[in-house]
Amino acid sequence: MKILHTADWHIGQLFHEYDRTYEHQQFLDWMIQVLQTEEIDVLLVSGDIFDISNPAAASIKMFYTFLNQATKANPNLQIIITAGNHDSASRLEAPKPLLESSKVHIIGLIEKNTEGCVDYEKLTIPIVDGSGETIAWCLAIPFLRMGDYPTIPDCTNPYTEGVAALYQEAFEYAHQKKQDGQPIIAMGHLHTSNAEKTDMDDSERPIMGGVECVSASAFHEDIKYVALGHIHKAQRIGGKEHIRYSGSPLPMSFSELAYKHQVIVFELNEEISNLKSIEIPVFVPLQRIPATHQPLHEVLALLEQLPAADNDLETTPYLKVNVLLESPEPGLRHKIETALIGKKVRLAKIDSKYPASKEKTNEFITQEKLNELQPLDVFSNIYQSRYNTEVPEEILRLFQQAAQEVNQKEE
Numbered sequence: 001m002k003i004l005h006t007a008d009w010h011i012g013q014l015f016h017e018y019d020r021t022y023e024h025q026q027f028l029d030w031m032i033q034v035l036q037t038e039e040i041d042v043l044l045v046s047g048d049i050f051d052i053s054n055p056a057a058a059s060i061k062m063f064y065t066f067l068n069q070a071t072k073a074n075p076n077l078q079i080i081i082t083a084g085n086h087d088s089a090s091r092l093e094a095p096k097p098l099l100e101s102s103k104v105h106i107i108g109l110i111e112k113n114t115e116g117c118v119d120y121e122k123l124t125i126p127i128v129d130g131s132g133e134t135i136a137w138c139l140a141i142p143f144l145r146m147g148d149y150p151t152i153p154d155c156t157n158p159y160t161e162g163v164a165a166l167y168q169e170a171f172e173y174a175h176q177k178k179q180d181g182q183p184i185i186a187m188g189h190l191h192t193s194n195a196e197k198t199d200m201d202d203s204e205r206p207i208m209g210g211v212e213c214v215s216a217s218a219f220h221e222d223i224k225y226v227a228l229g230h231i232h233k234a235q236r237i238g239g240k241e242h243i244r245y246s247g248s249p250l251p252m253s254f255s256e257l258a259y260k261h262q263v264i265v266f267e268l269n270e271e272i273s274n275l276k277s278i279e280i281p282v283f284v285p286l287q288r289i290p291a292t293h294q295p296l297h298e299v300l301a302l303l304e305q306l307p308a309a310d311n312d313l314e315t316t317p318y319l320k321v322n323v324l325l326e327s328p329e330p331g332l333r334h335k336i337e338t339a340l341i342g343k344k345v346r347l348a349k350i351d352s353k354y355p356a357s358k359e360k361t362n363e364f365i366t367q368e369k370l371n372e373l374q375p376l377d378v379f380s381n382i383y384q385s386r387y388n389t390e391v392p393e394e395i396l397r398l399f400q401q402a403a404q405e406v407n408q409k410e411e
Helices: 021-037 057-073 089-093 158-177 199-203 296-304 332-339 367-372 375-387 393-410
Strands: 002-006 042-046 078-082 104-107 124-128 134-140 184-189 223-229 235-237 240-245 262-268 272-279 286-295 318-324 346-353
Touching: 002 021, 002 223, 021 057, 042 184, 042 223, 057 078, 078 124, 078 134, 078 184, 089 104, 124 158, 134 158, 158 184, 223 262, 240 272, 286 296, 296 318, 296 332, 318 332, 332 346, 375 393
Parallel strands: 002 042, 042 078, 078 104, 134 184, 184 223, 223 240, 286 318, 318 346
Antiparallel strands: 002 262, 124 134, 235 240, 262 272
16 A cells, blocks of 8 residues: 655645736645555545635636545545645535545545534545555544644643544544554654744644644654654654654745655555655745845846746746845835846846844843834934834934924924
C-alpha cells in the first residue's frame, strides 16, 4: 500500500493581490501525474483545501475536477481529505452523499452522539486494497475548534489537553476495530510544539491565545504515521520520522524563495517503509532585487537591467524590491513602477528599511513631563525613532502648518 501525504493547498489564494489560478492548476495537474507514476493507492490531504471558507465557484470547480480526474485515472485510488482552519467544515462535507459510492472520504465536522461524546466511527476510515479488503485504518481528524474536543476538568491547558485526549480516544476506538496486521495512521491540522514556521504561519490566527501548540506525545506511539497540515514548512516533528508536515505546495511568502516544496510518499505494511519526499516544481518563480536592502539609485539601476517582458504572462515572476532609504520617499512606488515598465516581472512587494537606530534606554516620563510635551515634540521623537534622523525642514514646516490649522479650527 503506497500513500501520498499533502496539505495546505489554499486554492483561491492571492499572492500580494495576484491571482494564482494558473499555479494551482499546474500543481493539481502535476499531482495527477505523480499519483500515476508513483502508483499511489491512498492520497491524504490534511486540511486547508481552500484559502477562504467561502471559496469562489472557480476554486470549487478546480477542486472537484481534480477529484474526478484523479479517480478516473486510477479507479482504485482512495482519497481521504480533512478540513483545515481556512475551510468551512460543513461546506467541504456538503457533497459527501454524492461521494459515498466512491473511495473519496471528506471529513470536516466533529459529530457527537446523543450523550455529547465524539462519534469516533465517523472519524475512523478503513483503508482498503483493490479487492475491498481492509488492510489499515486512518484517524481522519480535521481542524479542531472549541467544543470539538473532550473537556478535561481541572487541566492547565484545555485546548492542548483536550486535543490530546481526542487523539487518544480515537486511537483506542480504532485499536478495538482493527485486526492483527492492520496498522493505524492519523491525520491532523494543528500547530505542534517547536514546529518551524514561515512568515505566513505567523499570520495565522492563533487558536486559543497562542497556547495552541500540541506536543508530539499526543499521538500514540503505535500510530505508524501522522500526516499533518497547518504549518507551511515541510518538517519532522519531535525528531520522529513518522510525524510530519508535508508543507504547502506553493510558496506562500518571499521568505520561501530558496525553499523546496514537496509531497511525502511512503509504503505502509505493518510498518512504514521507503519514506521519501518528491519536490514540487516552481510554476511561477519568486525574485528579490537586490538580495539585501540597497540605496534607491542602486536599486533602480538593477531594475533597469531586468529582461524585457514576453507573451508568457502566466509564468512572469513575482518581484520583491528591497530598498534602503535615508528618509521618507513619497514617490518611491512611482519610481520603482516606472523602472519596471516593460520588464518581465510582477511587482508584488516593496520592502523599505531605514538605517538602524542606536539603542536607547527607555525613559520614564512622568505625568508632569507628559503635560509639558508639545505636538511638535512628539512628532520629532517619533520621526527620529523611525528614520534615525532629524526631521527635514520642509516636513517640519508642513507639520507646523497643519498643527496651526488644527488650533485655528478648535478656537
